[in-house]
Amino acid sequence: MKQVNAVILPALGLDATDHNISEGTAQWWLGKLGYELKEAKKGIYIDGHEREDVVTYHKEFLAMFGENERLQRTYTDDSLEPVEPQLGPGEQLHILVMHDESIVHANELRRQVYVCDGKMPLRKKGQGRAIHISDFIVKENAGLPMDHQLKCTDTCEIIYPGKNNDGFWTNEKLVKQVKKAIVIFEYMYPNSVAEFVFDQSSAHGAFAKDALNAKEMNVRPGGKQWLMHNTFIPMDNPNPDLHGKPQAMVFPPDLPPHHPDFEFHGQVKGMQHILKECGLISVLEAANGGKVVRECSTCKLSREVQEQLHWEALATAEGADEPGKSNLDMLQESLRTDCCMQKMLANQQDFKDEKPLILILIEEAGHRCWFLPKFHCELNPIEMYWGWMKVHECFCTASDGTFLTTKCLVPQILDDCPVKTIHAFFRKTWHYMDAYRKGLNACQAEFAVKKYKSHGHCGPMLIMSIGVLLN
Template structure:
């Protein structure tokens, strides 16, 4: 998307001695500063559907998100300088059946003598710990189904057995289980729709076709030097992102999605996909040559 010099495209030089590595924070900045604003300026009163690859970057949580794996089992000093500062949450009380607000921190007075021997009181900010969090909700069990004492983490795959350990038990509480990624939070807060492409199915993701077309343009018109690539990358992306091409990529992805939706068996899917993937040549030993290679 582009309006004069305002573009949603970001040129990022990845590497330790360059711009570093692309993370979810860069993605959030791009959304907030450019992509969402540009869409709303180009398409007022419309709702955008933002589609993302199913990668770890796109599934990352905010620093204040409810993520049990970032928490300790027992209480611990937790100054404001700590990276993760968990937001307050709301849960349904078992005793009243009403919503209650829960904070994860409290202040504790610590008495300590200074160098001169004088006793001084200092307020220290503490994180409650998973045990205390569950106790406040009347949910602390303390042992698994076999009677073994709860550890912080049992080492088993996530959420296979929610009563196996304290961490998995807290993860399965509704407020933690429904925690959204930072990208989803930003997009939903802006009034738009967030979706992730399915894992391991790049054929359903038309962005992959766009990247492939852009790489093809680069191979055809670049002298394979970094300087040449840097100077021409915008034109390569623009050529691959022509509206007619984008529509064709989208239709191809939808063909795969519809084939998967209609069929209930893997063999049926193969036969359905063959209809639009395979090309039939009617003439003998004659293969079509792309026009840009002639």
């Protein structure tokens, strides 16, 4: 009831803390305001699709990703016969390798069951133990003769999370899986380039242990800090004499005893020392009245809050409604790069150029790595693969809600997915991409995907249909 009042009262211009209404009145007003009582169902997640930073990256992703589509093999709609691309001199076949993770619970039961004489079956209250799956899918057939095929071409990793079990999925485990996937791919698809596609998550975007990361640095030398690799002072440094000079992140182990930093020989330099060597500590002091802190109050906020403040500040600068006085100082602070040591260092070009560990690993192997736009799970066909698994007849009927049964069923069902079904998943993804390239938003793209079934693109009458839909 509190949630209902929180929706209705503000819509009526009333303060939720000073007023209260009856349940019947609340239900009547919910209908008036356009709300319907329905069963919660999964569908395309569109919250955040139209956020400015998401839209910008979304357009860049589709443009760059589309440049390589001509190097990929296509398939006919009915017979799934492969159509080879026209490769130029020095070009190689590109093959998509989609990655994602999912969790299956031992007691994931159907919402609808057959009931005899009105007697409802007893069902367990909880979902049961979790089974975490990390997997890759491709739609290409390797085409290797039987005597050359590997005995195991499955890169799927299944763990059983929990404090006393396998722990939780980490970047280290993902790195091992990616290395395994690269070896298998290069054997199955020789002279081809893999285009690995991941979603954006903290595990996928994690840096290597020696990466330049200001958040892992102390103010002073020594202590528990990451042992970061050496770098070069960026060319945009305020002091031209320092451009391109080597920057060591660790004190030399052979410092003479009379050296002022001898007590820290062989230890990691802190932020303060690095900023001094880069000639930035004086800039930081001048910008903050001589006071320098490791991390200011604005930088201590969560990343989500900082992003919201950043885009509010940009909207304000472009003439949108001005923020409240209480938030004005915080908005201005969020746009600064000289508010504290951590932000000053993090905005140096060499720190900004650091890449996630899995991207470095894949590119060093000669392949490509992509990260999907935020909130765009419909662009990953493996999401449909998870959905197919969870509604599989075997999973719904043979599972008795116990962990041991589900543990045996999950890998069997994953291997049971037909090739034609996987092609359908990829085809639906190409529909979404084609709809977005035509300028449709998420809701319009969902309509277009349901209406047009041809391979890889939406029909020529799409724009006319969307116009009818809008009118």
